[in-house]
Amino acid sequence: MTTKDKYKKVAYYPGCALEGTGHAYNRSTKAIGKKLGLDLVEVKNWNCCGAMEVKNVDPKLQTYLSSRVMSVAANEMDMDVVMAPCNGCYHNLKKAEYDLKNDKESVEVVDRLSKKAGHKTYESGQVETIHALDWIKDAIGEDGLRERVKNSLSGIKVANYYGCMYTRPRHIFPEKDAGPGSESTSKPHFMDDLLAAAGAENVDFPLKTACCGGAHTLSDSDTSTKLVLNILKAAKLAGADVIATECPTCHTGLEMHQIRAEKRLGVKVEIKILYFTQLLGMALGLKPKKVGVHENISSSLSFLKERGLA
């Protein structure tokens, strides 16, 4: 089976953020899946991936929590691929996969906890974890997108922001940096490729993998605001109208701190922030509401109307 065929039906792991602050990402991911004829089967009774909170207290417990999601997909749903659109979930599932392949103690802990919880122990390699970017890129591809575009993103200048967890640490992403066609950990380009295929003009954005301070957005808000403000200003300086995101934590952080920067520091940066799935969805002819534009914190509707997307 080719990768293209394999990705046509995947286990969908939205994760906690996509049921809360990142609901627009959930909505738009499902909407473009439907539009593109791709089948998303939500992981049954999924649990938290262990996120940052559990991982910082007990990394092995995080490995177990992520492994359970993969175990359900593999052993209870007979799926080969788990697609996680959230960078945090994607990162954690990949990390769990790495741990279970390379660390005996993790294997023992996961086995013990799985038995205690009453489900089959996940074994490394049972499923392939992918990001939403891999999913669209491989299942549809740039040519496939070009054929399906109804409202070109032509004239929209986009700074693609990947955040820090999509590519780091490198060793948990063995499929990246693997030659032509693979994703790069130093200069990721999958989002750039997909949006360019939909007609957008990508700007050269040097902070595409820079830290947004997401982890400290509550404990050290001022640092987060300054980091986000710098990202917004750099995107603006690069000539972007929009920052495209592919992580709910980054997205929410950019939106919230854009507002906070104005309130606390008196600095307003006029730039729109949209999930790449929202932009692709509108390019495919979906209405803004279908891709959850109304669920974003910042308003982009008038901009989208100006550009003929709404």
Place this chain on the structure above:
Amino acid sequence: MRPLAELESGLDSAGESPDVQDGAEQLLRIGEEVLEHWITVKGEVPTDDRREGFRLLALHRQGAKGDPSFNACRETCREIVYHYNLITMQPELADSTNRLAMMKMICSHLFLFVSGKMQVAELGEFCCSSKPIRLESEYNAQTTKEA
């Protein structure tokens, strides 16, 4: 090594320098000094080595040794070098002023990242997603590889 506050104020003047080459040199030096701060607070002596021709990259590598979360600024350092090269190799280009302004933004990000990291108790807990990987034991081998 100048104090962090002085480095922060130096970002603006360097980024707005009418002499783009001089501005790029100043920003590169600020980047190095920011990393020197990080290495010094960890109790080490900043290296004078160069990697790929740049001390900045050698300092970043030194700063990330045993602390993979510091790799969150790896590409930022490489972008500083990239912009430095663009500016100093073709200073006559019309958009060199914009490139210098962008280099300032990137240096500013490095400054914010490192200074923010230093503010947090016990140093280096800034990127909590990487915390477990920084723990001792089974991750040591990968730590070396990543650094």
